[in-house]
Amino acid sequence: MSSANIVVETNIILAYKMSDDESSKDVTVRLGAAAGDGIQSAGEIVTKIFSRSGLYVSTYNGNQSLIRGGHVWFHVHAGESRVYSLGFGIDYLVALTQLAYDEHYMNVNRGGVIIYDSSVVKEHDFPDHVTKVDAPLTKIALKYEKRPIMKNTVAIGLLCGLLGLDFKLVGDVISEQFFRKPDVQKSNVEAARDGYEFSKQFGTLKKLTYDYTKRRTFMHADYAFALGAVAAGCRFYAAYPMSPASPILHWMASNAKRFGVRVFLGEDEIAVVNATIGASLAGARSLCATSGGGFSLMQEAIGQAAMTETPLVVVDVMRAGPSTGLPTKTAQGDLNMMLGISHDDFPRVILAPRSPEDAFRTAGRAFNLAEKYQLPVIVLLDFAIGDGGYATVENLNPNIPIERGKIVKEAAPDMHNGVWFKRYALTEDGVSPRALPGTPGLMFVAKTDEHDEFGHDLSDVLAGLREAVDMRRKQFNKRMIKLQGVAKEMNPPDVFGPDKADLTIVTWGSSSLPVREALERLWGDGFKVNSYEFYDIYPFPADVESMLKQASELMDVEQNYTAQMAKLIRRETGVLIQKYYLKYDGEPIYPIEVVKAVKQHIAGSNGR
Amino acid sequence: MSSANIVVETNIILAYKMSDDESSKDVTVRLGAAAGDGIQSAGEIVTKIFSRSGLYVSTYNGNQSLIRGGHVWFHVHAGESRVYSLGFGIDYLVALTQLAYDEHYMNVNRGGVIIYDSSVVKEHDFPDHVTKVDAPLTKIALKYEKRPIMKNTVAIGLLCGLLGLDFKLVGDVISEQFFRKPDVQKSNVEAARDGYEFSKQFGTLKKLTYDYTKRRTFMHADYAFALGAVAAGCRFYAAYPMSPASPILHWMASNAKRFGVRVFLGEDEIAVVNATIGASLAGARSLCATSGGGFSLMQEAIGQAAMTETPLVVVDVMRAGPSTGLPTKTAQGDLNMMLGISHDDFPRVILAPRSPEDAFRTAGRAFNLAEKYQLPVIVLLDFAIGDGGYATVENLNPNIPIERGKIVKEAAPDMHNGVWFKRYALTEDGVSPRALPGTPGLMFVAKTDEHDEFGHDLSDVLAGLREAVDMRRKQFNKRMIKLQGVAKEMNPPDVFGPDKADLTIVTWGSSSLPVREALERLWGDGFKVNSYEFYDIYPFPADVESMLKQASELMDVEQNYTAQMAKLIRRETGVLIQKYYLKYDGEPIYPIEVVKAVKQHIAGSNGR
Amino acid sequence: MDPRVYESDTRPDWCPGCGDFGVLAALKNALITLQIPPERVFISSGIGCSSNLPGYIRTYAHHGLHGRPLPVAVGVKVANPNLVVIAAAGDGDEYGIGFNHVVHTARRNHDVKLIVMNNEVYGLTTGQLSPTSKKGQRTKTSPDGSIIYPLNPLSTLLGVGATFVARGFSGDPKHLSMLIQEAIKHRGFALVDVISPCVTWHDIYDEVRQKMYKLEDVGHDPSDLVAALHRAQEVDKIPLGLFYRSEEKPTFEELVSSEVTATIPVESVRNLSEQEFAKAIEPFQ
C-alpha cells in the first residue's frame, strides 16, 4: 500500500430510495436555500422542536464560505431512539430555491415529501411515490414582511404540521429564537401558524411518536468540548479565529465572565499557543483551539511545550484541506500532521472524540493527561461533529475528576539559599514535580535547550562533554518514558456491534457515527458486521494487534486520501488493511455509502 | 513496536584500542581546545594539508554553541583510499587544554600519539603503548605573539612533522589560510616550522603514503548542495539564519554576484518560504534552507506550494532536538515531520543524501523533480555531513541535466479574449502546463482554496454542489497522482557490501557513512554483513519490500529515538525490524558502535 | 488599451454592498488608466473576503495564505522586477497575523504596493475583532464591547519610515483609483489603506461619510512627516488621501540588482560552464 497508489474513486451516492417503511422510528429533514436566507437558524429551530419532543437528533450543516447567495442546506435526522449521523436519504425536503430543488430532489425517499413554492421553484423529474407539497410560502411570508425572508418560518410551520407536532411547542421555540428581535417575534409565530394550518389538507404522512415531557440537550462538539473544559477547570483560553474552531472562541468569549475564563485573542496562532503555554506555566488550566492551517503555525511551540514539560491542550477542529482547501467542509486529514508535529521526537497524546458527548468527556481527560504527564495533548475534532453538526448529548457529568499531577506547593527549608529547583528531576515514571511561579524558593528555568535536572543548559558550554551527553540521553528517555504511563490510560477501540463478525470496519473519530448507522442497516439486512472505533489514537493503545488479528476481514473507513489511520495501524501493528472506503471530497460520509461499500465488498468486489 | 516502548540505552562507546596495525592505510587526528582558540581553523588546515597530499578525508566538528571557552574539538579521518566517517579511535590527539586531554585521552589507539604541552595540561592515566609528545607549544607561540593564540599552528607543524608530511605544503596551506591577515601570515608559518622541527626527535610514528600531485576537493554537504543548486540554475535563495543550515546562506551571499543569485534575507522563516514560492512562481529556480525549528514555521506554506502546484525546494539541515535541543549537535529526527507536514494530504518528495557528494547530485535532481511535478521537494541533510563534517568529493559533474517540465511559452490565439489560462488542467499524469507571469494571455490565479481547472474557487459559492464536489475529487486525485510519476524516479536503497549477508543493516542518509566503515571492519573480522542505504525516502521506492524480505536478518541504524525510518518501512511494507542501534544523544555514530552492536547481535543478544 | 482586458468571467461572491467592490473597481481603473497590460500585473492576496479579489480581475495572481501576501509578492518582485506587483488583502491579513511582513517590507523598501481593505473586522470568519476594531466594538468575540486598543497602521508605518502612506475609501473609487495610481508610480513600497466597510458585520459607511475629509483639500504637504503623523493620529475625523511620500531611498530591487550580475536573467536556467565551476570549487581544495 504505497501512498502513491491509493487513489480512491468514491461516488457521491446520494440517490437512493429505500426508506419506504413509513413506520420507521426516525425521520430526516433537509432544508435548502441560499446563504443569507436564514437556513441555519431554521435548522436550529427544527432541531430544537424535535429535541423538545423527546427525539434524539443529529444534524449537518451543508454551508458555504460566503455570507449571501450560493446554496446552503441544513439536514436534521431525528429518531425515537438514538441516532448518530445523517440517516438514510431525505424524508422531508424543504426546497426554498431552485438550486435546493435541483440538488436534492433525487435523494428524497419513497414515501417522502417535497415542500416547495412553485412561484419560486420549478419542479422537474418529480420522484414517484413522493408527496408533492406546493405551498405559497412566499405569499404567506409577504403578509408579514416586505421581504420574503420569513418564508422559512412558514415552511417550518408547514413541516411541523405534516409531522403532526404540537403547534404550541413550535410557537414557543420560534418565540425563543427571535427573543432578541421583539419586532418580528410575533409575526414569525403567526407565519408559522399559517404554514401549520396549510398542512392540514395533506393526508397521513410519515410521523413519529413524541414525548413533550422530555427536553433533550443537543450541541456540537465545539461547544461540548468548551463546556467540558470549563467544567474541568479551564481558566485560560486563547484563539485566533478559524473555522470550524471559532465556536469554541465564541462560547468562551460569551461565558468568560461567568466561569472566570481569561480569553486572549492573539495576533496570530503563534502568539496564541505561546500565550497558552505561558498561562499553563503560571498554573492555569489552559486551552487553545484552531484548525489545520493555524495548527501548522503552532507546531514549533508544541515541541517547546514537550521540551519544557509544560501541560498543554490544543484542539484541532479539522476541515478539508490541504492548505486553504474547503474551509467549510469536513475531513479527517490531520492525523499524519499530529504524528509528525515539529522536529525530532517528543511525547504527545492524540485523542479523537467521536461525537459531542465524547468531546465533553475528552476535555477533562485531556487536561488530566496534560497535567499528570506534563506534555501536549492534541484533540482532533472535525467539522462534521464540530461547527457542522449538532447531536443529542446525554448524561453529561459535570463532576469531572481533576488530576493535576505532581505540584510542589512549598519549598523544602534548604531551598531558600540560592539553590535552583530540580524542575527536571529524573524519576522513574519520567514525571518531575513542578512548581508554580510565585512559590518562594522553587525557582527554575523552563528550558527548550536540552538541560540538566535543574533546567540548566546542556547545549552550550557542556555540549558534547561526556557527562552532558549522558544527561542528555537521560532527559530524552525521561520525556519519552512518560508515554508508557499514558499508554496505560489509552483505551483500545470500542467495538460497535457483535463481537464476532464476517467483516470488521476499522474507523476513528467522527467517521464512527455514519458507520454505526450503516451497521444497524446492515444487521437488518442480515449481514454480520461490526466496527472498531478508535478514539484514543496515540500513544497507540496496547492489544490492538490481537483485536485486529482476530477479525475475519478488515475494511478501513475514514475521511482522507491516504488512509492515515490504516497507515498508523500498519506502522504500529503490521496489520495491512486491504479494503477501504475513503472519502476526501469534503462531504460527510453518508451511511448508505458504507452500506454499499460493505455489500460490494462482501459480494466480492472492492468496496472503494 | 510501540513508540512508547523503544527506549534505547546507547552507551558512549569511545574507549577502545584496536588500531594497533601501524601499517593501516588511514589515520585519525583529533584536535581539542576551547572555543575561540581557533580549533576549527586548525582543523581546516590539517584537512587541507591531507587533501593536498592525495588523501581522502572525512572530518567532524565537535563544536559548542558558544563563542569562547568550553570545549570544542575537530576530528580528521584521512586515508589513502576512500574514507567515509570518523574512523576508529584516535591516532593523533592534540590536546591544547586540560579538558581536551581529559575528554579524549582514553580513546587514543594503541600505537597512537598524544601531543600536549605540560606547561598547560597535566597528563594522567597515560595510555600504554601510546607515544607521549610533550611539546613547548605555548613557549614557541609566545615567541611570535603576545597571546599564545598561535599554539595550534605550532601543534599543526609538529603533527605534520610526526606524520612525515612535506613542510613546503604545510607552509603553503598556512600562508593561504592567513592570506587575509598579512601581519600574522609569516609568523604563523614560522611557528609551524618550529613545531615541525621539534617533531624530528621522535622515531617512526604512524604515517601514510602521500601523493602531492593530487589536490583533492573537500567540502561539507551544505556547500555541496549550494554549489549543486547553483550549477543546476538556482537563481533565488532565501533564508533566515539557523545552524546548521547557515553555511548555505553564507556561501550564497558570497557568491550571489558571480552566479546571478538573488539572495533574500527574510524577517522570519515564514517570509522566507513564501518569498521562495513567489520567486518560483515568477519562474526562478528557487531554494530556501533552514533547520527543524525554522522548518516547523514553514509547514503551512509547504502545503500551500503543494496546493498551488508551485515548484519548491526546501533543505532541512537536521540538528538534535526536540525544540531548541542541542543546536550544534547532530540527529536524524525530522523524518516524521516530513511525512506529516502541515494539514491534510498533499504530494511531497523527501530525499536524504548520504554525503556531500550525494548532496551535490541531489540539488539538481530536487529542482528537476520540483519543476517536473510542480510540488515541494524536501531535502534532509544533517549536521554530521552538513555544517559539521567535510568529506572528499570526487567526480562532481557540473553538466546537470535541466528538466523544467511543462511550461507554456505562448498563448494560443484564442487565449487573448478575456479567457483565463487552464493552469490546473486535468491531465493523465496529474501535471498541468504552467505559465510564467509576464506571458501575454496566460493569466491564472495560483490558488490555495480548492479550485477548478482555471484556478477558480470551489470553496465558496460552489462548495458542496455536485459538480464542485466532483471537481474537488478530480483535483485531489490529480495532485496525488503526480506521486506515481515521481515514484518511478525514486531509487531503492543502495546495497553496500555483498548481495547476500547474514545480517543486513537498514540505514538512511548520513548514518550510511559510519555503517560503511563498520562494515569494512566487520568484513575484515569475517562477518557476512551488508547494508541497505536509503536516500530516496518518499514516495517510498517500489520493490523495497522484496529486498527486505530477502534479507536474513535486519538491524536498523539511525539517529533518532523512535526509529522513524524503521516505522516508515513498517508502514509501507509491513516488515518489522526487531534489532536496532539508535542514537539520539547528539553525538555522531562512531563506526565502532555499529561494529559492537552487530557483534553483540550476532552473538545472540540485542545490540541496543 | 481595451478596458475589458481586465474583465474576469468570475463574479465576486462578496455581499451586495460590500466595500470591496469599490476597491476592485478602483484597482481596475487605475491599471487601465496607467495603460499597464494585464500580463505585467501580479496580485498577491491572503485569506479573507477581501483576499478573494484576484479572481475578479484578470491578471497573474496568487491567492495564498492568511497574512502572507507580502512575502509572496516580494519573492515575485525580486525574481522579476519587470512586473507590477500588488498585494491586496484584509486588515486581519495585513495588520494582524501578517503585520511583521508589512513592517519589514516597508523598511527594506521593496517595490511592491500594498492595498489593505480595512473593514475593522474579520469578515470571512463571521465578524470577530480585528486589530483595527475600535474599543467598545461588539462582536462575537467581544459580546460586551472590545476592551482592546486598535492598531494605527498609518502612524506605525510612518514610524517605520515607509516611503508612501495613503488612505482611501471604497465609497469613493475615483479618489481611490488616483491613490492607487500614485502608489504604482511610486518608486518603492506603498501602503494604501482603504476603509472598505463590511456591510454584514460592521457597517460604518455612514460614520465614514460623516467624518471623512480629503487631505488635499486642507493643504496637507505629503513631504511633511510630522504633519503626516498628526493627521494619521486623528480620531474624530477621518483624513483621506496621501499622508506621506518620499522618493529618496532606492528600492530593495534596485539595490539587489546592482549586486547581482544583471546579465543572468532570473528565469533563465542554465548550467555553469566548466570554467565557472572550476572556479567555484577552488576554495574547497
Place this chain on the structure above:
Amino acid sequence: MDPRVYESDTRPDWCPGCGDFGVLAALKNALITLQIPPERVFISSGIGCSSNLPGYIRTYAHHGLHGRPLPVAVGVKVANPNLVVIAAAGDGDEYGIGFNHVVHTARRNHDVKLIVMNNEVYGLTTGQLSPTSKKGQRTKTSPDGSIIYPLNPLSTLLGVGATFVARGFSGDPKHLSMLIQEAIKHRGFALVDVISPCVTWHDIYDEVRQKMYKLEDVGHDPSDLVAALHRAQEVDKIPLGLFYRSEEKPTFEELVSSEVTATIPVESVRNLSEQEFAKAIEPFQ
C-alpha cells in the same frame, strides 16, 4: 532584602566583554532596588546569546523559542497578574522574527516589560545581519556591506502608541538600572531598548560612547510625543534615556480582570457546581 537572592550558580557563557553582562547586572540591581522578591519575577526569553540570560539570575523563567518571549510573557501575566513579568531577548528575537508580537503587545498595553539586548547583529548564529544592522555593515550575509535599511524600533513603537519607550546602554548599568526600574513601575507595556554591543561580531562600544548623550541632560520632556519621535530618529547622535511615557491607558490585565469574575483565581481548578452546569447547558435545550 539580601542582594544575593538573585544569584545563580550558573555562570554566563557570554564572551568576555559582551554587553549582556551589563544588562544582567542592571536588571539584578533594579529588582533588588525595588525590593521585589525573586519568586515574584518571571523572565521570558527567546533564543540568542542575550536570551541565555534567565539562567544567570535566579527567578522563575522560560527560555523558549526564537522570537516568542512576549506571547509567553503575556500568557503568564494574564494568568497571574501578581507576577512581575519581563521579556528579555535580542534584536533578532524582538525586532526581527518576533516584532509583530512587540507591536501587538504594545498596542494592547499588556503589563509586561520588554528588554531588548540590541547588538545590531545575530550574535549566537555567528554574526549575520539583524533588522537593526546598519546599511553598509559587513557580515557573512553581507560580504560587501548591507544594502538593507535598518528598522527603527523606537520610532515604530511610538507610532504604535506604546506607553513607555526608553533606550539604555549596557556600558552604563547604573543608568540602565534606573530605566528598568521605571519600566517596572510603569503601568503598562514598556520597551527598554538596550545597546548591548557584541564584542565578537560587531563591537560598537567606541562608536556608542562617542555618539551617546542622555535625554535627561538636554531637558527632553518624556510626555512630548513629537519630541520623542524626533529624538528617536536621530542618527548622528545616540540619545539614551526615557523617550516617552504615558500612563493614561489602563492595561490589558486590568481590563480583562474587570471582565472576569475575580473570585475565581486562575490557578484554582474546581468543577462547576450542579447549578452552574445546569445553567450552562440551558441554551442547548
